[in-house]
Amino acid sequence: MTVEPVRQVVAPRGVLILVALAAGFVVAFGIRLASGIVGPLFLALVLTIAAFPVRNALVRRGVPPWLGTVAVILAIYLGTVALAVLVVVSGAELAGLLPQYADDLRSLVAGLTDWLAARGVQPPRPRRSSRPSTWDGSRASSRPCWRTSCRS
Template identity: 25%
Template sequence: MKTQKRNITSLLIDVASLVLIVAGLKAMSGLLSPILLSLFIVLVTYPIMTWLKRRGFPHWLAYVTVLLIVLVLGAFFVFFFTISFEQLSDVIPNYVNQTEAQLNNLWQWLNERGVESEDIRSLQWFQPERIIQLVLSFVSSLLGIFSNIGLTFLIFIYMLASAPTFAAQLRRGLGNNLPLLGQFQDFAQSTTSYLAIKSWVGALTAICQIILMWIMGVQFAVLWGVLSFLFNFVPNIGFYVALIPPVLLTLLNQGLWQAVILGVVYALINNFFDVVVAPRFLAKGLDLSVLVTFLAVIIWTWILGPIGAFMALPLTVMVKKLVLEPFPQTQLVASLLGSGDEETTKQGK
């Protein structure tokens, strides 16, 4: 009986500790977001710096080269999104009028077939002003991701500078704890590989989708392509979020069948790279179940804001590899988060 009470007490303490940790992370999200984003940028760019040094570059030149690459790419994204969203905001009133015309045609079509449309028309979701407000809110959330870009870049400068000595310090600090050192190395290697492969696969996917939208005459094709590249890092729901704007614009400007064609071909391109190309290079992936990847996006977005959706998988892998797997008390939870492919393979044999 006493043992049972101790187990219940221990469980309650663990749950309370988890709640406090999550609350603390959410309260510090403004500071944690640029730190974590800088960490993952270092994981992607440090191998480039190492490759340059192997090619004969001095350490300082390799370091400066990587910094310039990141600075140019960051400045490009900020400038591109600022200009694109300004242009988009200028044409939004035209889309309001087009949306009203399309809805009026829909109400007329329903009334001709004896369907009462008054109740539907009273819903907020069918009001053009409401739709535009949601679009602007979405755009504002995206711009908010870049609000701390200066702090993020400053943190990245120091992280990248200390990266060469971090591995040696980690080995010295862990001493003979080889399993934990292996967990750190496994996390770094799997996350670096995942981010690098998703980057170039997402870039190829976005280029093909931009070509498709350009051929079909979709407005802001490059903007939607760049958003497709970014939402490539958001599992499960990122594809649908990136698909909605170009399909809606095509529906308003060119009609239903053109929108359907765009949506189908767009999805085929995405599935080809996600299902055929990416698995050939990602190997076993990040060892997370489909349910966990879906919930991770929701939870990390709630904790860190919009940037949490883009870092959901690397953050979940970090928790799994560095917090749960090294300790016997939490290894069961780490196992439940996994995809279970290895166990399924063993059972099949």
């Protein structure tokens, strides 16, 4: 009885690349569908990794492990609240500073518009409706006009 050697079947490189791209697409699509779960999960993971050394340091100093875990949870909550307060305060300061930069922004937009106009780019003009208005100022017209040829 002779044993025949097993032949390995290797797929062509193009097929492997195509399968890898399809797998990447499926993974990306799955992450997109589960983004409501994946985002908070990664945030919790990052916060836990960042705060976990506090627990280890407390346990080495003789604090019970449960109290170290509570300290980590409190540290995460305090950090999150502090970050939220900083975002709110920064937003309020930005809202207070924006009026000071309104003139600069207007001149920047005017300069950009002039630069584009010098190169032949014109801003879009508002379209005029070919359909007459069905609003007479005080009430809606009783007969709406859906065709462009109808005039009242």
